Amino acid sequence: MAGWNEQNLQLGDVRLRLWRGGQGRPVVVLHHDIGTPDRLPFYDALADKFDVIVPSHPGFGVPERPQWMRHPRDLAALYQWMLTELEVERPSLVGLGFGGWVAAEMAALAPRDFHRLVLVGAMGVKPPEGDIFDQAIVSYIDYAKAGFLNDGAFTRVFGDVSTDQLVAWDLCREMCFRIAWKPYMYSQTLPHLLGGVRAPAMIVWGSDDRIVPRSAGELYARSFREGRIETVPNAGHCVDMEQPEALARLVTPFLDQN
Structure with missing residues (x-):
């Protein structure tokens, strides 16, 4: 199993915390809007093959x-700065949910700079059919649970939810509303900017995603020059x-291609 190191970068007035582990081609993983545990089996699976960098979204x-910070594009620009400081060139991006939106913005800002893109249940575009789940209408814990197939799957990851975790989800929600509220969780311009991205893109959707309609994934796949959609x-x-194992098996060969 890959060893992991925690690092802190000072990017202007932002102190960016990140984890890095593994060796090989660089892969940047951008996490969900509900945050991320420090370690996940999916991260470990990628780090068995790649040099994996997992920044923690500021705020x-x-x-x-x-x-x-007022828009996910600001976060995308900050992560470009991170890559410069780390001297990482032509990484692949793996964006999870909200992190998929940030990854797509990064690719749109620098369309020749990335090796491969993987967007998993990505927000960031307006679904042609259905709506992105509005977290403002439910509690913090119910929103987190809605991201899972059932309560059993949620409990396997988060167990008995602590007060500290509820506070963290509250802060995540505040930051989402600060930078992704109007319009809620999508950009009106992003789909028009993805056609110039040179990196092949794999769009991945859970078979029972209740947060982002699959039609958003289909729009992403159409918007890239070389995009396809897969289902887990x-x-x-x-x-x-x-x-985690199924997702890693799906994306690892794609990320490893020349």
């Missing part, structure tokens, strides 16, 4: 936040947490 789950069975929105 998500912690009280310190960049007061100037027995999974909701948080495919990486529910079906």
Whole structure:
């Protein structure tokens, strides 16, 4: 199993926390809007083959936040800065849910800079059919649970939810509303900017995603020059947490291609 190191980068007034593990081609994993545990089996599976970098979105789950940040594109630009500081060239991006939106924005900002893109249940585009689940109408814990196929799958990942976890989800929600509220969880311009992206894109959807309609994934697949959509069975929105082995088996050969 790959060893992991925690690092902190100072990017202007932002102190960025990240984890890095494994060796090989660089792969940046961008996590969900509900944050991420420090370690996940999916991250470990990728780190068996790749040099994996997992930044923690500033302001998500912690009280310190960049007061100037107003759009996921700002986060995308910050992560470009991160790559410069780490001297990482032509990484692949794996974006999970909200992190998929950020990954797509990164690719749109620098269409020649990435090796491969994997977007899993990605927000960021308006679904042609259906709507992105509005977390404002449910509790923090019910929103997190909605990302899983059932309560049993949720409990396997989070167990008995602590007060600290509820506070972290509250802070994640505040940051989402700050940077992704109007319109809610999508960009009106992003689909028009993806056609120039040179990297092949794999769009992955859980078979039972209740957060983002599959029609959004189909729109993503059509918007890229070279995009395709795949389905992981027995999974909701948080495919990486529910079906880590299946997701890793699906994306690893794609990320490893020349």
